[in-house]
Amino acid sequence: xxxxxSKRSHAFNQAWHLTRRxxxxxxxxxxxxxxxxxxxxxxxxxxxxxxxxxxxxxxVVVDATVENxxxxxxxxxxxxxxxxxxxxTVLDGAEALKVKPSLAKAFTSSDDKMIWTFELPAGxxxxxxxxxxxxxxxxxxxxxITRPGGTFATSWQIDDxxxxxxVKNATTLxxxxxxxxxxxDLEVSSQYGFWIASPTAAQKNSKGxxxxxxxxxxxxxxxxxxxxxxxxxxxxxITYVRFDEFHGGWDHPHFERVITKTIPVSATRRQxxxxxxxxxxxxxEPQDTVELRNDPRFVIQxxxxxxxxxxxxxxxxxxADPRVRQAICHAFDHDxxxxxxxxxxxxxxxxxFPSQMQGVxxxxxxxxxxxEKAKALLAEANFPAGSELTVTYYSGFGDxxxxxxxxxxxxxxITLHLQEKSFSAFLDEFFGDAPADQRxxxxxxxxxxxxxxxxxxxxxxxxxxxxxxxxxxGRYANDEVxxxxxxxxxxxxxxxxxxxxKRLAQILTxxxxxxxxxxxxxxxxxxxxxxxxxxxxxxxVATLDIYNLSRSA
Amino acid sequence: MVAVVIVGAVVLVSxxxxxxxxxxxxxxxxxxxxxxxxxxxxxxTFDHWMGTDKIGRDTLARVVGGAWITMSxxxxxxxxxxxxxxxxxxxxxxxxGLVDEILMRVTDLFLAFPALILAAAIAATFGGxxxxxxVALAAVFWPWYARVIRSRVLSLxxxxxxxxxxxxxxxxxxxxxxxxxxxxxxxxxxQLTSDVGFVMLASSGLxxxxxxxxxxxxxxxxxxxxxxxxxxxxxxxxxxxxxxIATVAIGFNLLGDSLRDYLDPSLxxxxxxx
Numbered sequence: 159x160x161x162x163x164s165k166r167s168h169a170f171n172q173a174w175h176l177t178r179r180x181x182x183x184x185x186x187x188x189x190x191x192x193x194x195x196x197x198x199x200x201x202x203x204x205x206x207x208x209x210x211x212x213x214x215x216x217x218v219v220v221d222a223t224v225e226n227x228x229x230x231x232x233x234x235x236x237x238x239x240x241x242x243x244x245x246x247t248v249l250d251g252a253e254a255l256k257v258k259p260s261l262a263k264a265f266t267s268s269d270d271k272m273i274w275t276f277e278l279p280a281g282x283x284x285x286x287x288x289x290x291x292x293x294x295x296x297x298x299x300x301x302x303i304t305r306p307g308g309t310f311a312t313s314w315q316i317d318d319x320x321x322x323x324x325v326k327n328a329t330t331l332x333x334x335x336x337x338x339x340x341x342x343d344l345e346v347s348s349q350y351g352f353w354i355a356s357p358t359a360a361q362k363n364s365k366g367x368x369x370x371x372x373x374x375x376x377x378x379x380x381x382x383x384x385x386x387x388x389x390x391x392x393x394x395x396i397t398y399v400r401f402d403e404f405h406g407g408w409d410h411p412h413f414e415r416v417i418t419k420t421i422p423v424s425a426t427r428r429q430x431x432x433x434x435x436x437x438x439x440x441x442x443e444p445q446d447t448v449e450l451r452n453d454p455r456f457v458i459q460x461x462x463x464x465x466x467x468x469x470x471x472x473x474x475x476x477x478a479d480p481r482v483r484q485a486i487c488h489a490f491d492h493d494x495x496x497x498x499x500x501x502x503x504x505x506x507x508x509x510x511f512p513s514q515m516q517g518v519x520x521x522x523x524x525x526x527x528x529x530e531k532a533k534a535l536l537a538e539a540n541f542p543a544g545s546e547l548t549v550t551y552y553s554g555f556g557d558x559x560x561x562x563x564x565x566x567x568x569x570x571x572i573t574l575h576l577q578e579k580s581f582s583a584f585l586d587e588f589f590g591d592a593p594a595d596q597r598x599x600x601x602x603x604x605x606x607x608x609x610x611x612x613x614x615x616x617x618x619x620x621x622x623x624x625x626x627x628x629x630x631x632g633r634y635a636n637d638e639v640x641x642x643x644x645x646x647x648x649x650x651x652x653x654x655x656x657x658x659x660k661r662l663a664q665i666l667t668x669x670x671x672x673x674x675x676x677x678x679x680x681x682x683x684x685x686x687x688x689x690x691x692x693x694x695x696x697x698x699v700a701t702l703d704i705y706n707l708s709r710s711a
Numbered sequence: 712m713v714a715v716v717i718v719g720a721v722v723l724v725s726x727x728x729x730x731x732x733x734x735x736x737x738x739x740x741x742x743x744x745x746x747x748x749x750x751x752x753x754x755x756t757f758d759h760w761m762g763t764d765k766i767g768r769d770t771l772a773r774v775v776g777g778a779w780i781t782m783s784x785x786x787x788x789x790x791x792x793x794x795x796x797x798x799x800x801x802x803x804x805x806x807x808g809l810v811d812e813i814l815m816r817v818t819d820l821f822l823a824f825p826a827l828i829l830a831a832a833i834a835a836t837f838g839g840x841x842x843x844x845x846v847a848l849a850a851v852f853w854p855w856y857a858r859v860i861r862s863r864v865l866s867l868x869x870x871x872x873x874x875x876x877x878x879x880x881x882x883x884x885x886x887x888x889x890x891x892x893x894x895x896x897x898x899x900x901x902q903l904t905s906d907v908g909f910v911m912l913a914s915s916g917l918x919x920x921x922x923x924x925x926x927x928x929x930x931x932x933x934x935x936x937x938x939x940x941x942x943x944x945x946x947x948x949x950x951x952x953x954x955x956i957a958t959v960a961i962g963f964n965l966l967g968d969s970l971r972d973y974l975d976p977s978l979x980x981x982x983x984x985x
Contacts, residue, residue: 425942445752445944491748498748499765553921557937558765561926565746565766576926 206434206455213709216413217436219421225392228375229353230302231309236349237701241398241416243353243381246276246346249695254610257343261354271338278329282405284356285386292331296323297357305370310351339648348608349698356380384705385416395419411708438685440700444501447682458684459692462505464512465606465679465699474633475594481539483671487525488532489566490674507675509663516651517612517659523667532570543571549600550577552584556602559676588631601631606699612659613646620672634672639665741769743776744927752945762947770947773929774955780930784845785910789903791849796856797899804864805887818854826851827913834922844923848913863895897974905967908960915956931956
């Protein structure tokens with residue numbers, strides 16, 4: 159770059175007598191050797207040794223990071239929380255509508271579904287040695303609800319926890335609800351906002367009323383789950399060790415130590431798996447998943463999830479006219495995308511709702527790929543030729559899909575600018591309240607419900623009463639939609655309610671699109687063949703029930 | 712001989728890429744930004760000599776198309792940097808005193824930051840893209856020219872031919888433009904050819920960080936970045952743009968070396984300590 163650099167370079171060459179010819183020959187040889195060493199395929203050895211690793215230690219590699227282990231404020235992936243904390247109940251195996259006890263050993267509800275009673279086992283301890291009794295559970299829930307600016311302040315839908323959560327005795331807790339909530343057990347089984355953290359740890363380390371111990375718990379989690387945290391390098395790895403006093407016991411051949419590592423690149427996760435250095439890898443690139451399916455050393459837990467990847471339309475800007483949004487929906491070729499790019503590792507969405515959601519039914523509402531129809535709709539809407547739109551996505555998620563949309567929209571005369579942001583910058587814009595002209599026109603994101611119920615899924619995303627901060631990033635407002643969503647609140651989904659869900663799917667996907675649904679994710683956990691007990695629940699995204707995993711002899 | 716071949720090939724390819732871009736000629740039948748997802752991630756074949764990327768774009772077409780983007784940024788950056796740097800350097804060296812102090816302290820200010828980090832900061836401030844990248848890289852490259860030219864002018868202005876011109880009544884502007892500038896341009900030219908590779912690597916680095924070329928532009932650094940998720944399986948996605956960067960960078964460095972030997976042998980001799 160500089161004269162000085164040239165000088166150093168020249169002196170170096172003089173000292174080592176490196177002629178240009180030798181340099182070029184060496185470089186070429188090195189390049190050839192490097193290319194020759196690129197692994198092209200795995201050697202199909204059926205047995206994969208774990209080397210010097212402790213067989214009672216489970217190593218899991220994931221693509222995402224967890225930097226906050228306080229369950230009252232964590233909105234990231236829940237896999238970091240699940241070994242440490244417990245919820246009162248959990249979804250049973252792969253069932254989305256069946257609940258089984260977890261921290262609570264039993265639960266009942268009144269006939270009118272307004273009082274729910276949970277029985278806790280006696281003698282349960284938090285990792286800090288304090289009692290996890292009914293009072294502690296009430297205090298933990300109260301903290302989640304009352305923490306100022308709390309992420310999950312509304313999750314429980316309990317306005318006055320002091321009065322509505324009643325401690326009957328040390329092991330009995332009642333929830334007195336203000337309306338009938340027939341699936342309250344499903345709600346408290348959710349991953350977000352319902353884990354129970356030690357109130358003593360929170361109180362002792364609180365930095366004031368606005369903190370309530372959150373800063374401490376974010377890196378020093380204290381729960382009553384089967385594992386306690388041993389070390390935590392935010393964004394890199396978490397090590398858990400077994401909690402001897404766990405009320406569930408240790409009779410099953412559980413793992414005694416668990417390490418989760420964040421490895422962003424799929425190929426690296428695969429290499430670690432193939433080298434025997436890790437036991438389970440989450441989320442592979444489609445090609446890796448397809449190839450590993452045929453590898454006898456591994457098993458793939460491949461199940462559908464309730465997660466929909468989508469492009470949300472900002473309806474308060476250039477895309478206010480529904481016909482323009484319909485045109486964009488017609489400009490995405492789902493079939494080719496799912497066949498040739500995703501290689502069948504995801505499902506075709508049927509509407510803005512997850513296809514297995516209660517009431518949605520089997521019909522497909524997704525608008526077909528039809529560029530001529532799209533052009534006609536744009537012309538009808540007087541959408542100016544040569545218009546420019548911007549789509550925002552976060553690093554590592556949605557870049558391929560946005561480039562595809564960019565290509566297809568270019569055939570409609572629309573220039574789509576791609577704007578990649580860091581995850582936090584993306585969330586700031588997505589959930590932010592900036593005016594339309596200071597935000598993107600489209601966002602690429604994914605969403606999954608806390609509960610398999612259309613109200614739970616739709617209200618925050620599509621209700622006219624929901625803000626962008628709730629999830630309605632498109633500022634979508636449609637009176638009929640808002641009314642239908644409200645009518646589904648706390649309703650069991652019978653035939654009558656199912657008709658409302660179908661009508662919602664029709665409006666939100668076809669008539670006045672809120673989103674362009676891109677794919678419905680399938681979750682692929684790739685594990686060594688000796689790992690047993692892998693179950694994936696469609697509601698629990700990328701979260702393993704680690705306690706029930708084991709390694710066969 | 713090998714060096715000559717590489718230099719010749721690189722220069723030829725560079726010129727051809729400009730001509731091809733201006734004339735609309737394409738080496739391949741494929742459009743570098745036209746996707747064809749039925750041909751996603753195909754390895755090199757007779758149809759696609761360098762394979763295809765995740766959305767089926769022809770890698771050869773993108774490498775060739777990227778030559779124009781990558782090299783036009785490099786040339787634009789160096790043109791701006793050379794003009795500003797030479798101007799500042801020649802003025803500072805010739806006038807000396809307070810003018811020299813002020814200009815050199817400003818230069819030092821730019822040199823105080825690691826070049827790529829400063830460029831990334833500037834590019835990020837302006838929102839990324841090729842325009843901001845060009846401005847950002849020009850901002851970090853001009854001080855090197857100012858420093859080199861100033862030191863050259865400091866020695867030149869004491870020489871007899873400058874004193875003679877001054878004695879004959881030459882004005883300051885005449886001395887700067889007619890007397891001194893022709894004496895420093897070989898140095899600028901050598902520096903330019905040496906820096907093409909550096910600028911190209913820096914530009915590719917910024918694209919790799921997401922600050923340079925934006926999709927679907929086929930910039931070499933951005934192509935390598937896009938290939939990361941597919942490595943090592945789809946090796947062709949990184950190897951070919953990487954090889955293009957390496958070849959052109961090495962080629963221009965060798966060209967710079969040769970030009971220095973040709974235009975000003977004394978530079979090489981003095982730097983070798985002879």
